[in-house]
Amino acid sequence: xxxxxxxxxxxxxxxxxxxxxxxxxxxxxxxxxxxxxxxxxxxxxxxxxxxxxxxxxxxxxxxxxxxxxxxxxxxxxxxxxxxxxxxxxxxxxxxxxxxxxxxxxxxxxxxxxxxxxxxxxxxxxxxxxxxxxxxxxxxxxxxxxxxxxxxxxxxxxxxxxxxxxxxxxxxxxxxxxxxxxxxxxxxxxxxxxxxxxxxxxxxxxxxxxxxxxxxxxxxxxxxxxxxxxxxxxxxxxxxxxxxxxxxxxxxxxxxxxxxxxxxxxxxxxxxxxxxxxxxxxxxxxxxxxxxxxxxxxxxxxxxxxxxxxxxxxxxxxxxxxxxxxxxxxxxxxxxxxxxxxxxxxxxxxxxxxxxxxxxxxxxxxxxxxxxxxxxxxxxxxxxxxxxxxxxxxxxxxxxxxxxxxxxxxxxxxxxxxxxxxxxxxxxxxxxxxxxxxxxxxxxxxxxxxxxxxxxxxxxxxxxxxxxxxxxxxxxxxxxxxxxxxxxxxxxx
Numbered sequence: 167x168x169x170x171x172x173x174x175x176x177x178x179x180x181x182x183x184x185x186x187x188x189x190x191x192x193x194x195x196x197x198x199x200x201x202x203x204x205x206x207x208x209x210x211x212x213x214x215x216x217x218x219x220x221x222x223x224x225x226x227x228x229x230x231x232x233x234x235x236x237x238x239x240x241x242x243x244x245x246x247x248x249x250x251x252x253x254x255x256x257x258x259x260x261x262x263x264x265x266x267x268x269x270x271x272x273x274x275x276x277x278x279x280x281x282x283x284x285x286x287x288x289x290x291x292x293x294x295x296x297x298x299x300x301x302x303x304x305x306x307x308x309x310x311x312x313x314x315x316x317x318x319x320x321x322x323x324x325x326x327x328x329x330x331x332x333x334x335x336x337x338x339x340x341x342x343x344x345x346x347x348x349x350x351x352x353x354x355x356x357x358x359x360x361x362x363x364x365x366x367x368x369x370x371x372x373x374x375x376x377x378x379x380x381x382x383x384x385x386x387x388x389x390x391x392x393x394x395x396x397x398x399x400x401x402x403x404x405x406x407x408x409x410x411x412x413x414x415x416x417x418x419x420x421x422x423x424x425x426x427x428x429x430x431x432x433x434x435x436x437x438x439x440x441x442x443x444x445x446x447x448x449x450x451x452x453x454x455x456x457x458x459x460x461x462x463x464x465x466x467x468x469x470x471x472x473x474x475x476x477x478x479x480x481x482x483x484x485x486x487x488x489x490x491x492x493x494x495x496x497x498x499x500x501x502x503x504x505x506x507x508x509x510x511x512x513x514x515x516x517x518x519x520x521x522x523x524x525x526x527x528x529x530x531x532x533x534x535x536x537x538x539x540x541x542x543x544x545x546x547x548x549x550x551x552x553x554x555x556x557x558x559x560x561x562x563x564x565x566x567x568x569x570x571x572x573x574x575x576x577x578x579x580x581x582x583x584x585x586x587x588x589x590x591x592x593x594x595x596x597x598x599x600x601x602x603x604x605x606x607x608x609x610x611x612x613x614x615x616x617x618x619x620x621x622x623x624x625x626x627x628x629x630x631x632x633x634x635x636x637x638x639x640x641x642x643x644x645x646x647x648x649x650x651x652x653x654x655x656x657x658x
């Protein structure tokens with residue numbers, strides 16, 4: 167009887183979430199590489215482990231180090247990583263949904279379903295899509311789960327849980343620093359769900375801020391130590407730090423991100439749903455006679471944290487190479503799920519409950535289509551990349567066979583216009599053309615075992631000599647010019 171109860175109340179819910187996650191990311195589970203993936207593949211497990219160690223991504227480095235003792239093909243590892251990425255992310259959805267349902271006094275089954283859907287939208291949001299493009303994503307999603315556990319621990323009243331919260335967040339940071347942007351937004355959400363008084367919420371947010379800050383400092387010190395004493399590499403140093411310049415970068419970048427959202431979702435859909443939920447929340451808030459007026463402040467701060475937390479690490483980055491990406495801005499995409507839970511806390515009748523499930527239900531179906539479509543684009547991009555690379559390798563093999571010479575150098579040049587993406591309809595990281603990104607192509611030409619080439623840009627004189635006035639928009643034999651042990655390659 168107990169087993170049946172567990173299957174019904176826990177495992178079945180979790181496996182349903184996992185099944186949905188696997189279905190909507192199915193194209194990503196088919197072997198495919200993003201730009202970094204070509205470099206990891208070409209470098210091999212051991213060298214890749216060292217590269218991650220330089221960034222203090224300790225668990226990722228450990229994973230690749232252990233893989234170096236195995237004969238697991240990189241393509242098979244890619245499949246396993248994507249499957250277990252969903253395992254951890256689904257676990258985060260289930261854990262958050264269960265926790266909120268246990269704390270929320272609303273026992274309505276539909277309300278409980280809404281909680282799980284909103285939890286799903288927090289962890290399967292548009293920005294999270296980029297994590298699924300990376301072969302090491304399993305560790306990234308482990309970091310997401312550890313970040314959630316850290317926030318949950320800090321919500322508990324036992325003082326020892328502050329230490330547990332710190333440990334969990336340190337471990338999450340060692341998985342991937344970008345995932346801890348979730349920490350304070352989720353912490354505040356859980357504190358509101360717990361209905362703590364204002365003083366307690368302030369105290370715990372301050373403690374959470376200290377824990378978050380300590381984790382960033384620890385990560386900074388680890389990077390500094392590793393690059394100074396373990397893997398000494400001049401190119402890995404932290405570089406010049408200018409706080410004022412970094413603040414200017416954050417302001418400029420924030421404007422762009424808010425307007426584009428890295429092209430992982432239609433911005434009109436995203437903002438319309440957010441605005442509708444805000445209107446619904448305000449309606450429910452005004453209608454609620456026993457309302458907690460502070461919840462308006464909590465919601466404002468919660469959304470602000472979602473938007474701003476991803477940029478805190480940018481304050482301490484190398485000012486000459488400061489950057490951000492969707493995988494570093496996970497909390498920005500979580501606002502719909504968080505707003506949905508705030509609305510749920512104000513719901514007091516079936517009409518408002520049905521209104522809420524309709525809004526988030528439609529949005530969830532939209533997210534399903536985005537996930538499947540976007541992960542398919544990545545797979546399609548991989549096929550196009552490999553078609554180009556296989557053509558390149560075939561040209562080299564035929565030349566070597568016909569002339570009894572081994573090609574060791576590839577000199578490349580671009581024609582006057584080289585598109586960075588295959589399609590301008592999708593301008594995110596799923597759609598980069600590997601041949602258009604110099605550092606990625608440098609790795610890609612060496613993905614074949616026992617084939618290594620010096621890949622470097624040709625001089626202007628050489629380009630003029632071999633490819634004067636040549637322009638292409640598809641593969642052509644004239645783009646490949648062989649001279650002795652060198653290939654002169656024109657990229658269209």
